Amino acid sequence: MSDHDYRPKSKVGQWFNDRLPLLTLANHLTDYPTPKNLNYWWTFGGILTFCLITQIVTGLTLAMHYIAHADMAFESVEHIMRDVNYGWLIRYIHANGASMFFLAVYIHIFRSLFYGSYKSPREIIWILGIIIYLLMMAAAFMGYVLPWGQMSFWGATVITNLFSAIPLVGEGIVTWLWGGYSVDNPTLTRFFTLHYLIPFLILGLVVLHIWALHVPGNNNPVGIDIKKPSKDTVPFHPYIVIKDGFALLMFMIVFAFFVFYAPNILGHADNYIEANPMVTPAHIVPEWYLLPFYAILRSVPDKLLGVVAMLSAILILAVLPWLDTSKIRSAVFRPLYKQFYWILVADVLILGYVGAMPAEGLYLLIARVATAYYFLHFLVILPVLGFKEKTLPVPLSITEPVLGGSPNLAAARNKESKIE
Amino acid sequence: MSEKKTKRRDFLFTATSAVGAVGAAAVVWPMIDQMNPDASVKALASTEVDVSSLTPGNTLTVLWRGKPVFIRRRTQEEIDEARSVKMEDLIHPEKDEDRAKNPEWLVMLGVCTHLGCVPLNDKGDYNGWFCPCHGSHYDTSGRIRKGPAPWNMEVPKYEFVNANTIKIG
Amino acid sequence: MKSLFKLFSIIIIIIASNSYSFAAEKVEYLKTDWSFKGLFGKFDRASLQRGYQVYTEVCASCHSMKYLSYRNLAEPGGPEFSEVQAKAIAASFEVTDGPNSDGEMFTRPGKLSDKFVMPYDNVKAAQAANGGAYPPDMSVLVKARGGGVDYIYSLLQGYEEAPSNVSLDDGVYYNKYMYGNKIRMAAPLSDGLVEYGDGTKATIEQMSKDVTTFLMWSAEPHLEARHQMGFKAIVYLIILTILVYFSMKKLWSRIESEV
Numbered sequence: 001m002s003d004h005d006y007r008p009k010s011k012v013g014q015w016f017n018d019r020l021p022l023l024t025l026a027n028h029l030t031d032y033p034t035p036k037n038l039n040y041w042w043t044f045g046g047i048l049t050f051c052l053i054t055q056i057v058t059g060l061t062l063a064m065h066y067i068a069h070a071d072m073a074f075e076s077v078e079h080i081m082r083d084v085n086y087g088w089l090i091r092y093i094h095a096n097g098a099s100m101f102f103l104a105v106y107i108h109i110f111r112s113l114f115y116g117s118y119k120s121p122r123e124i125i126w127i128l129g130i131i132i133y134l135l136m137m138a139a140a141f142m143g144y145v146l147p148w149g150q151m152s153f154w155g156a157t158v159i160t161n162l163f164s165a166i167p168l169v170g171e172g173i174v175t176w177l178w179g180g181y182s183v184d185n186p187t188l189t190r191f192f193t194l195h196y197l198i199p200f201l202i203l204g205l206v207v208l209h210i211w212a213l214h215v216p217g218n219n220n221p222v223g224i225d226i227k228k229p230s231k232d233t234v235p236f237h238p239y240i241v242i243k244d245g246f247a248l249l250m251f252m253i254v255f256a257f258f259v260f261y262a263p264n265i266l267g268h269a270d271n272y273i274e275a276n277p278m279v280t281p282a283h284i285v286p287e288w289y290l291l292p293f294y295a296i297l298r299s300v301p302d303k304l305l306g307v308v309a310m311l312s313a314i315l316i317l318a319v320l321p322w323l324d325t326s327k328i329r330s331a332v333f334r335p336l337y338k339q340f341y342w343i344l345v346a347d348v349l350i351l352g353y354v355g356a357m358p359a360e361g362l363y364l365l366i367a368r369v370a371t372a373y374y375f376l377h378f379l380v381i382l383p384v385l386g387f388k389e390k391t392l393p394v395p396l397s398i399t400e401p402v403l404g405g406s407p408n409l410a411a412a413r414n415k416e417s418k419i420e
Numbered sequence: 421m422s423e424k425k426t427k428r429r430d431f432l433f434t435a436t437s438a439v440g441a442v443g444a445a446a447v448v449w450p451m452i453d454q455m456n457p458d459a460s461v462k463a464l465a466s467t468e469v470d471v472s473s474l475t476p477g478n479t480l481t482v483l484w485r486g487k488p489v490f491i492r493r494r495t496q497e498e499i500d501e502a503r504s505v506k507m508e509d510l511i512h513p514e515k516d517e518d519r520a521k522n523p524e525w526l527v528m529l530g531v532c533t534h535l536g537c538v539p540l541n542d543k544g545d546y547n548g549w550f551c552p553c554h555g556s557h558y559d560t561s562g563r564i565r566k567g568p569a570p571w572n573m574e575v576p577k578y579e580f581v582n583a584n585t586i587k588i589g
Numbered sequence: 590m591k592s593l594f595k596l597f598s599i600i601i602i603i604i605a606s607n608s609y610s611f612a613a614e615k616v617e618y619l620k621t622d623w624s625f626k627g628l629f630g631k632f633d634r635a636s637l638q639r640g641y642q643v644y645t646e647v648c649a650s651c652h653s654m655k656y657l658s659y660r661n662l663a664e665p666g667g668p669e670f671s672e673v674q675a676k677a678i679a680a681s682f683e684v685t686d687g688p689n690s691d692g693e694m695f696t697r698p699g700k701l702s703d704k705f706v707m708p709y710d711n712v713k714a715a716q717a718a719n720g721g722a723y724p725p726d727m728s729v730l731v732k733a734r735g736g737g738v739d740y741i742y743s744l745l746q747g748y749e750e751a752p753s754n755v756s757l758d759d760g761v762y763y764n765k766y767m768y769g770n771k772i773r774m775a776a777p778l779s780d781g782l783v784e785y786g787d788g789t790k791a792t793i794e795q796m797s798k799d800v801t802t803f804l805m806w807s808a809e810p811h812l813e814a815r816h817q818m819g820f821k822a823i824v825y826l827i828i829l830t831i832l833v834y835f836s837m838k839k840l841w842s843r844i845e846s847e848v
Binding site: 075078081089092234239242243245249250252253264270273 | 628656661728729732733734735737768808810811814815816818819820822823826827829830833834837841844
């Protein structure tokens, strides 16, 4: 890599760069050799960065008008919607932005699952990603509490009560979280504080996530290691920048549709009713992006075990690099894994669907089967598959599949046999 | 031919960057404008004050747009004093006739034009107001006479709705 | 690209079907054509003004609208009463202000900057006056109900004789669109209940439509601005996307021709 040899052209630049090598960093980021066969699933990293910045900027501006007090929070949100200049726009971007953020992060995660991006040597990137995802859920949950509507209040009550499942100290922890004997003003103010803090933690972790990425470089659809820089790579700027930009614009069109034409479709009507500790809404449903985990929670008939199952469903992802025993990264060359992958996708979508349904009868049964399968996939299928699966031959260089337009297995195989 | 091609490509890139920059600028505006006074603040831009109980030589202080407004019912001496000052002696020359249309009534923002403190009544070397923060002296017309303040105290837009009521704003 | 689009559509459909899943259990709402729906949807000014009349003359005796101010009535995108009209409307209400210099509260005619006067001082007073049921604040009512405008519109016309197998307590009425069918509000509208200044016939259906339109505006006062800006934003994004697409093709052609 030529990174460290970089010298700014101007004298001032050299002077500055010798003291703080920001220009070296900028040079590294623009020249960063990226596999040229990355497809559009790889653009979601950039899209997620956009989402994070959007949430931080709109969040900061909303915080200038929002009042974190149980008596005034709901009213201050209405004030933002009615009186603040462009307040309605900023709030709808922020509220729908959370959904867009999760939409993008799920695509990002499932892209990683398909192409085996979590495998050696990228385990740390993956684990950092899981931590970011956990923090995102915490931030989203606390953000949902701030408008102090009925779903805010009862969502906060239900989720904080999860901690009461912890033996012995559970009740104490819940009271501590609340700062009282129920969700009330102290809870709201601390949630606001943490909701404000977490995005900056995420920002820091994102820097680490990208740093860790730039050590081994990007994985790619073929999943093989590539030499960099080489014929297989292109400089990040302008090639990847413009491709990411194109995908981002497509994403923004969807985003804009929600903001301008269906701003409340992803929310719940009950959250436009001010919080009332005396009345629980008929159905308490979390935001759509938390539904699969909600379904897992409810599918276990024991309070403690339900919480354990829900947490395990997320934490199991952290050890995924070691559960997946296959040496081949990309599902393109793993015919069996590819099928199980799509079953997992369907399984998670089903979990999401039953999570929105009442936990009874057929829905409960489906939730239980889907929950069991979720764990089966990670704990049994993946480890066994690594040993049993007959994988397809992998090309030696990504230039081959790129040449053919799609992974050209015949050409790759040919090459392989020639080398032998 | 290749030159032509280059030109077209450059045009495409320029157009794309230009359109992108316009959009970016358009997005920035709402984020800035949200800090301007909102609709509910603007709606409170005027206030009506009942001054029937104010006797000559006294000052009423009311809040308007979050700032104190001095309403002074001046005595004849104060009016004479204010009107006899020569323009050359003033730091910020303004006629008292222009500041107080109805000479008996002086209405002005009670905010020192130096750094925004509230001056004290009936104090200072010119029998008007005195700002305790950095020592600005104002006369009986609220004009700056001595000290660091650059301008006279501001006269807001106001009108007498009837003999007893002043509408400020 | 294709699969990306597919995934987007699948996810959007799933999300959309989730949010409608509860409505599916209920009865079909009455439908009418709302002028504010769609890409360029705008409010029908005359309907908003009539709707305001229905609100003040009928609903406002029990239902507050505490997040609205009289100035809103003259703002663009709303009923757009003239400033003079809005001032007259505001002045027709007695507003409690104070304390004055004696420390007493006093009443005065309303001003544009005042919030809508509430029928009751607080929730408890509202409950006491209505047999324990709190008539909900109407400012964001349309957004606070799953069925939105269609639900409100239907509910206002949904009063019926209770079926023989349903027994109703005193002060409870049967409404076929209400969740659980039992409602504590008596049928609020009857034909000719208000007299419209513009000569429109005040049928129950007409009044329901007008007042629901008014409630939609009160819940979403910037709806017209949102639709207008949305259209511009999306057209802009599409143009930029096309430009970026061709720029991208141009740039990448260097790479593809190289290999």
